[in-house]
Amino acid sequence: MADNLVIVESPAKAKTIEGFLGKDFVVKSSYGHVRDLAKNDKAIDIENDFTPNYEVSNDKKDVISELSKLASKAKIVWLATDEDREGEAISWHLFETLKLDKETTKRIVFHEITKSAILEAIQNPRAIDKNLVDAQQARRILDRLVGFELSPILWKKVKPSLSAGRVQSVAVRLIVEREREVEAFNSTSSYKVSALFELEDGKSQLKAELPKRFAKAEEAQKFLESCIGAQFSISNLETKPGKKSPSAPFTTSTLQQEASRKLGFSVAQTMLVAQKLYESGKITYMRTDSVNLSKLALDAAQAEIVKSYGTEYSNPRQYKTKSSSAQEAHEAIRPTYFDQQSVDGDYNEKRLYELIWKRTIASQMSEAKLEKTIVSISNNKNQDTLAATGEVIKFDGFLKVYLESTDEENEDSQEGLLPPITVGQNVSLMNMEAHERFTYPPARYTEASLVKKLEELGIGRPSTYAPTISTIQKRGYVVKEDRQGRERMAQVITLEKEKVTSITKTEITGAEKSKMFPTDIGTVVNDFLVDNFSQILDYNFTAYVEKEFDEIATGQMQWNKMLEEFYFPFHKNVETTEKNSERATGERVLGIDPGSGKTVTARIGRYGPIVQKKMNDEDENPQFAKLRNDQRLETITLEEAIDLFKMPRNLGEYEEKEVVIGIGRFGPFVRHDSSFVSIPKTDDPYTIELPKAIELIEAKRQADREKTIKIFDENPEVKILKGRWGPYISYGKKNIRIPKDTAPESLTLAQCLEMAEKAPEKRGRGGARSSAPAKKTAAKKAPAKKTTAKKKTATKKKS
Secondary structure, eight states: OOSEEEEESOHHHHHHHHTTSOTTEEEEEOOSOSEEEOSSTTSEEGGGTTEEOEEEOGGGHHHHHHHHHHHHHOSEEEEOOOSSHHHHHHHHHHHHHTTOOGGGEEEOOOSSOSHHHHHHHHHSOBOOOHHHHHHHHHHHHHHHHHHHHHHHHHHHHTOTTOOOOHHHHHHHHHHHHHHHHHHHOOOOEEEEEEEEEEOTTSSOEEEEEOSSOBSSHHHHHHHHHHTTTOOEEEEEEEEEEEEEOOOOOBOHHHHHHHHHHHHOOOHHHHHHHHHHHHHTTSBOOSOOOOOOOOHHHHHHHHHHHHHHHOGGGBOOOOOOOOOTTOOTTSOOBOBSOTTOSSOOSOHHHHHHHHHHHHHHHHHTBOOEEEEEEEEEEEESSOSOOEEEEEEEEEEOGGGGTOOOOOOOOOOOOOOBOOOOOOTTOEEEEEEEEEEEEEOOOOOOOOHHHHHHHHHHHTOSOTTTHHHHHHHHHHTTSEEEEEEOOEEEEEEEEEEETTEEEEEEEEEEEOOEEEEEEEOHHHHHHHHHHHHHOTTTTOHHHHHHHHHHHHHHHTTSSOHHHHHHHHHHHHHHHHHHHHHHOOOOOOOEEEEEOTTTOOEEEEEEETTEEEEEEESSTTOSSOEEEEOOTTOOTTTOOHHHHHHHTTOSEEEEEETTEEEEEEEETTEEEEEETTEEEEOOTTSOTTTOOHHHHHHHHHHHHHHHHHHEEEEOTTOTTEEEEEETTEEEEEETTEEEEOOTTSOGGGOOHHHHHHHHHHSOOOOOHHHHTTTSGGGHHHHHHHHHHHHHHHHHHHHHHHO
């Protein structure tokens, strides 16, 4: 057994580090966190300074057992988990769980997984930083308290099985508010004039624009008519020197944004790929808010730039981090070896590494030198001057390697190279257009722009951006999707060959790609939380809490004091809301159905957004219909709602039996001869016709034939079928698994009936809660109610 045991979080990291250390070191992985807060209502002792109760998760017991044996034999245990708060917490939990000795336990940290960095870390060990641990612990406890107390309120007041989180709820609020801004936006139009000129050589062309816009078509037409027969010439040339500076090296946030824009990665995908690059020793640590580079990195970057591009391209510089919470001792995300422009790995690893390499190298290169030219074109018929702009790169500098992308959705820039031009030179008008342009609403968030906004508001930290964005999508509060645009009419007025004409063109507007949209349930939950827990949902308050975590991490604040200040007012708010608030359904009254005289409303139902038609509150037979996927509670109209009640639709007959389309609890279906066939999402139940329905019926029959192993003519209710988990017997409402050592084809009817008789009865919902694996979710959520109840009791006893 080696004298030294090194413990890291992941097997990949362990493998890389083991290659750098000699035979005296054994490197093992903890596979992430080894323990967490208990899942029951005894996880946090609120009355005893919020003392947490941690337990080792079942899937880590074997890991702990192995590490305990190795640690007992080692002379020194080196805790080498990541350098951030989460990594520090993992080291502390390992220290506590393995019952390690302070004298023989050393904590080491490094920004990169290289041999020199690992050996240097071993030469400079430290103790576990309890302040960092407390900051992580405070976040974990606070988020557990918020989630466990808010979630039961949502179950009672909105809909069962919902959950809420502190940072996630704020992220949802941003998306809901942006959606409402978009919906409320009133687009206005104006007319933008552009012209194409031919130069005297008969070959070169020049495109120019009128700096001002016209509010009305009549004004634009009048201007074009005033240019009929006009003589145009170059009245002025203005040349301005300019420069472009490179962007700072990547932080977690800027890497997520740029990988989204340039590579099309989701935030989670970026972090997954970056983690692989870090653990294989190719880049520095990927969770950082610092743009700082070490002296070693600056020197290595300079050497690579001079070697590859020349001395004139090198301009070493150190960037200053804007965020007050950033730790300058940490580094930006950069390559570990600057002389490696590419690396081995899968396709995405290569692409992300190349992006990081280019960004870091560019940050240490010279500015690009530009020359911008503005050409003024006047005429002899009116006082207005058109302008053409062009830009010439005099020295490319960092642009030789990298140009940052943006999220802006502006029209194409007109800047480009200009032909040789002199003042006084005549130009001939080829055509002039006044194109109707429309104002755009604020852009919906992409994952990347949401990260940018969260960072600007001071909400979250590098380690929380990706989990936050993944969580709000998993919970069904937000969807990320493409949406088709809609047609819009735009007028184009043209002057060509001394004649003005006007046409109306159809253009597509509002198309969205990978944008984040709130769901109806997300909107209703957001509104309920904003109305009843305004402080929790307040942007400034959430940022203030993040600052308090930072103060705990630097030893300026006690973690349990911070929790005390937050929790007790929050808990009182929970109790008041539970007692006094109304149910939230997002209900809207849409109007009266002309056919029945009943009131039509839209709201959240037990299984999602619905429209309802009823005469009054005493109406015992209201009608319900589910909203379509492209409809929202806040925007659905009365006419659209009435259309939804057209279900069920009778399409006609097939094999002398009716074919009916309906929508049930689990979605749209085709009903034919007492059998039901699900309609796939690619088909619209409101427009599907008989031939397509027959196609679905026959496809289901074929699937059933392939699924059937054996049937019995004497008792058709008994079938032997192929299932997802293997062959089974179907008998009435019972499904009986067939043992692996039994050939299903050989079973007789008598054997099947005997096995069915011995099979246990299916348990109802109440009894099922504690037995089958499928019921884990319900079991997991139950303690939240107990937590609230117990806390109330404790509070009353105390008072």
